[in-house]
Amino acid sequence: MARENDAPLDPPRQYARFRHESPITRISLGSGAPDAWLVTRWEDARTVLAHSATSTDMSRPAFPTRSHVAMPPGFFLFQDDPVHDVFRKVLTREFMVKKIEALRAPTLEILDGVLQRMVSVGSPADFVEHVALPLPSLVISELLGVPYADHEFFQHHSRVLIEGTVTGEQKASAQQALSDYLEDLVVRRLREPQDDLITRLGRQLSTRDAADVGSFLLFAGHETTANMIGLGVLAMLQHPEQLPLLLENPVGAIEELLRYLTIAQSGLGRVATSDIPVGGVTIREGEGVIVMLNSANRDEAVFPDADVLDLARPNARQHVAFGYGIHQCLGQPLARMELQVVLPEVFRRLPALRVAGSVTYKHTAAAYGPARMPVEW
Amino acid sequence: MKVSVDVPRCVASGQCVLIAPAVFDQRDDDGLVVLLDSSPPPALHEGVRESALVCPAAAIHVTS
Numbered sequence: 017m018a019r020e021n022d023a024p025l026d027p028p029r030q031y032a033r034f035r036h037e038s039p040i041t042r043i044s045l046g047s048g049a050p051d052a053w054l055v056t057r058w059e060d061a062r063t064v065l066a067h068s069a070t071s072t073d074m075s076r077p078a079f080p081t082r083s084h085v086a087m088p089p090g091f092f093l094f095q096d097d098p099v100h101d102v103f104r105k106v107l108t109r110e111f112m113v114k115k116i117e118a119l120r121a122p123t124l125e126i127l128d129g130v131l132q133r134m135v136s137v138g139s140p141a142d143f144v145e146h147v148a149l150p151l152p153s154l155v156i157s158e159l160l161g162v163p164y165a166d167h168e169f170f171q172h173h174s175r176v177l178i179e180g181t182v183t184g185e186q187k188a189s190a191q192q193a194l195s196d197y198l199e200d201l202v203v204r205r206l207r208e209p210q211d212d213l214i215t216r217l218g219r220q221l222s223t224r225d226a227a228d229v230g231s232f233l234l235f236a237g238h239e240t241t242a243n244m245i246g247l248g249v250l251a252m253l254q255h256p257e258q259l260p261l262l263l264e265n266p267v268g269a270i271e272e273l274l275r276y277l278t279i280a281q282s283g284l285g286r287v288a289t290s291d292i293p294v295g296g297v298t299i300r301e302g303e304g305v306i307v308m309l310n311s312a313n314r315d316e317a318v319f320p321d322a323d324v325l326d327l328a329r330p331n332a333r334q335h336v337a338f339g340y341g342i343h344q345c346l347g348q349p350l351a352r353m354e355l356q357v358v359l360p361e362v363f364r365r366l367p368a369l370r371v372a373g374s375v376t377y378k379h380t381a382a383a384y385g386p387a388r389m390p391v392e393w
Numbered sequence: 394m395k396v397s398v399d400v401p402r403c404v405a406s407g408q409c410v411l412i413a414p415a416v417f418d419q420r421d422d423d424g425l426v427v428l429l430d431s432s433p434p435p436a437l438h439e440g441v442r443e444s445a446l447v448c449p450a451a452a453i454h455v456t457s
Contacts, residue, residue, distance in 0.1 A: 065449075066449070066450075066451065104404065104405075105423060108404070108405035108423050108424035108425065109405075109421070109422060109423050109424045110424075111405070111407070111424065112405060112407060112410075112419045112424035113407040113410045113411060113419060114419070116407075267411075333408075333412070333443065333447055334443075334446060334447055338406075338449075339449070340449050341449055341450070342404050342449070342450060344404065344406050344449035344450075345406075346404075346405070346406075348406060348407065348408075349407045349411070352411070
């Protein structure tokens with residue numbers, strides 16, 4: 017479904033009609049993909065995502081995708097329990113709130129560096145290339161222990177993994193390239209340990225599993241946040257009257273930006289592993305489901321005036337921008353921290369920041385955001 | 394208000410720790426939930442209810 021050209025920050029308007037007329041409906045994905053249920057309301061979205069009889073295994077023929085591909089165990093988002101649980105539990109301590117809070121000062125320093133470089137290049141500059149993409153890439157590289165000098169390599173393959181128009185073979189080959197690269201790093205760290213996540217993964221898992229988990233985190237850790245940083249800046253430029261709210265209460269403001277912008281534009285796919293009654297219909301065992309997070313986050317039943325950005329919205333935190341259920345984003349404390357640091361600080365440093373040319377968007381990627389965003393200041 | 398947590402269900406999303414840090418914490422070794430106060434004072438009730446509502450694993454139970 018396509019977005020309206022005049023509303024690049026809003027989900028396709030069709031979802032509002034679905035929510036009112038047929039909140040759970042059968043849709044055709046075309047191109048040989050299996051038909052699936054589309055879930056558009058917040059409550060139904062949470063019911064499906066929290067249901068134990070759902071699979072995230074993309075290699076199942078009923079999985080709602082055009083590119084069926086088996087991901088290795090270390091890409092645990094695409095595994096069901098117990099495999100998913102084993103890998104997630106290896107990582108939960110790494111992303112706990114107090115560990116991520118300790119990265120706040122280093123993140124601000126990294127932001128300082130990228131902003132200074134952009135300013136020295138001079139305006140107009142592409143905000144995605146200079147700030148939105150390098151910032152989270154530098155943070156996740158440092159956390160993992162991946163040399164940032166290799167960023168063009170891992171950013172390229174990450175873009176393939178998240179692109180909706182590529183084949184399963186192309187995705188498998190991008191995943192393989194990232195994992196091979198990480199395997200080499202794991203082997204080196206086992207020989208010369210460092211205080212980084214790759215070293216710790218190498219000690220706890222087989223070399224291949226450690227490499228797969230590492231490449232999954234590297235991929236998931238920068239593409240997503242980069243999109244939110246770019247969209248967040250664009251949303252604030254459209255709503256300058258709310259800038260004081262972002263500066264005074266970044267914690268609450270970021271929750272509303274996550275709700276309003278919800279980058280996961282192609283939704284979350286699942287296959288029912290037994291019958292799931294939800295919202296008056298029954299999703300039968302073996303059928304595919306797509307849960308539209310961006311539609312759920314605009315559900316008027318939960319968020320009054322849902323299409324309005326309101327950085328003071330009291331229940332913004334009930335959004336499902338990070339998903340819901342056992343697969344909910346593991347890196348959410350990191351994403352929140354980065355957004356809380358970056359978005360207010362960008363406007364403090366560059367109070368005259370503005371768009372200087374036409375912004376292009378990633379219409380076919382699983383995660384929506386600006387592809388190019390010329391700015392001046 | 395009585396609060397209880399179901400540790401085996403916890404997926405360490407960390408939201409309760411961010412919303413109600415006086416009531417919830419995370420274990421150092423695996424990031425799973427630790428209940429600091431099973432009978433929190435009224436001033437903390439709203440945060441506890443919100444934590445229970447947004448917990449992705451429904452691991453927080455509240456009875457009044």
